[in-house]
Amino acid sequence: MKKTSPQRWNDAASQLSPGTAQHHTLALKYVLRRLLERRHARVLDLGAAIGSNVSFVGRYAPKLYVSDLHNTLKGRPGGLPKDRKQFERLLSKDLPSDDLGPFDLILAWDLLNYLGGEQMAILGRHLARLCRQDSLIFALITNSKEMPRQPIGFRIIDTDTLSYTIDSDLGRPSPLFKESDLNRWLADFEVETSFLLRNGFQEYVLSFSE
Amino acid sequence: MWKKKEDEPIATQPTPPPPPPSRPQPRTAAAAVIGPSVTIRGEVSGQEDLRIQGRIEGKVALGGQDVTVGKSGKVQADIHAKSIRIEGEVVGDLYGEQEIIIEASGQVTGNLVAPRVILENGSRFKGSIDMESAAQLTQARSLQGKPGTGAGHGATTAPPGAAARQPTSPATSKPPGDPLSRP
Numbered sequence: 001m002k003k004t005s006p007q008r009w010n011d012a013a014s015q016l017s018p019g020t021a022q023h024h025t026l027a028l029k030y031v032l033r034r035l036l037e038r039r040h041a042r043v044l045d046l047g048a049a050i051g052s053n054v055s056f057v058g059r060y061a062p063k064l065y066v067s068d069l070h071n072t073l074k075g076r077p078g079g080l081p082k083d084r085k086q087f088e089r090l091l092s093k094d095l096p097s098d099d100l101g102p103f104d105l106i107l108a109w110d111l112l113n114y115l116g117g118e119q120m121a122i123l124g125r126h127l128a129r130l131c132r133q134d135s136l137i138f139a140l141i142t143n144s145k146e147m148p149r150q151p152i153g154f155r156i157i158d159t160d161t162l163s164y165t166i167d168s169d170l171g172r173p174s175p176l177f178k179e180s181d182l183n184r185w186l187a188d189f190e191v192e193t194s195f196l197l198r199n200g201f202q203e204y205v206l207s208f209s210e
Numbered sequence: 211m212w213k214k215k216e217d218e219p220i221a222t223q224p225t226p227p228p229p230p231p232s233r234p235q236p237r238t239a240a241a242a243v244i245g246p247s248v249t250i251r252g253e254v255s256g257q258e259d260l261r262i263q264g265r266i267e268g269k270v271a272l273g274g275q276d277v278t279v280g281k282s283g284k285v286q287a288d289i290h291a292k293s294i295r296i297e298g299e300v301v302g303d304l305y306g307e308q309e310i311i312i313e314a315s316g317q318v319t320g321n322l323v324a325p326r327v328i329l330e331n332g333s334r335f336k337g338s339i340d341m342e343s344a345a346q347l348t349q350a351r352s353l354q355g356k357p358g359t360g361a362g363h364g365a366t367t368a369p370p371g372a373a374a375r376q377p378t379s380p381a382t383s384k385p386p387g388d389p390l391s392r393p
Binding site: 040049054064 | 329330333334335337338339341342
């Protein structure tokens with residue numbers, strides 16, 4: 001798949017702020033188009049179970065796994081374990097077993113912002129085992145200096161629109177991951193395309209290559 | 211005294227017609243209830259709707275019936291039923307012939323197999339959702355002309371995607387109102 005350069009929505013990216021908002025998504029439509037090319041597609045949602053998302057994604061993929069890493073993270077005020085073995089155990093518990101894959105699309109939402117580089121690498125290796133050629137990851141990386149303390153629950157409105165609610169004050173420094181960081185830490189995946197949004201997020205689509 | 215006199219005129223009024231043969235009564239809202247202080251270990255089966263307010267550990271096999279796990283219900287079991295509604299906590303796999311609904315207060319850890327799955331806002335769920343296997347079973351069942359009677363043998367009267375709220379249906383056609391189209 002030909003790699004495309006980031007598409008900029010607006011030169012002046014606005015910042016995230018508490019409250020409910022919607023944003024125009026370009027990457028969602030992109031990954032859904034790819035999903036339509038697959039028969040009996042499977043989707044892994046790393047976020048929380050949100051009814052409208054399950055309904056929406058169910059139209060494209062009859063098999064969906066919800067791992068709810070968002071709530072696992074929320075249940076740990078200190079964040080995910082830094083210890084490698086502890087983190088691997090946590091992922092083994094929360095992520096589906098290999099026999100439930102391979103998955104064609106992984107919805108990571110904004111989870112990667114809450115991981116350190118080493119944690120992202122461990123997650124990437126786990127996810128690679130659940131992928132097949134050209135499986136995709138949909139991720140939102142913050143471009144703002146600060147981000148919410150907890151991951152955001154994104155709600156799919158339609159193929160072009162995501163809604164989200166930030167119910168806590170911002171106050172956590174954003175890691176400001178760049179494309180090169182994602183390619184380095186998620187070694188089994190490659191950034192296929194990305195879209196810069198006005199709300200301070202950059203949408204990334206990464207593809208798995210065996 | 212009670213003997214009819216022979217010269218008494220015979221009543222000319224027609225006798226009322228016999229009552230019609232009994233027909234199946236429509237299902238009432240009443241359901242069997244497992245109360246909050248009751249704990250059952252083993253298999254629960256039967257032919258009536260069930261509301262679980264207590265605890266069940268084992269298996270719930272109520273094919274063709276509706277099962278509700280109430281707010282105080284705690285179930286560690288697989289549930290097989292026509293329609294499954296979760297308001298409490300369940301650890302186990304759910305097999306709904308028609309639909310599975312997890313209400314806002316519901317928490318489920320396990321796998322869901324049903325043609326329609328509805329997760330209300332606020333519900334907690336971790337596991338897989340399989341709408342394909344359920345739809346295939348439904349289709350196979352309808353081709354055989356058999357009603358859905360058994361657990362896991364999905365038979366639904368509503369077409370996939372016909373749910374009133376947040377329908378989930380197999381990816382067999384272009385989603386309504388969706389600009390994307392299947393090649």
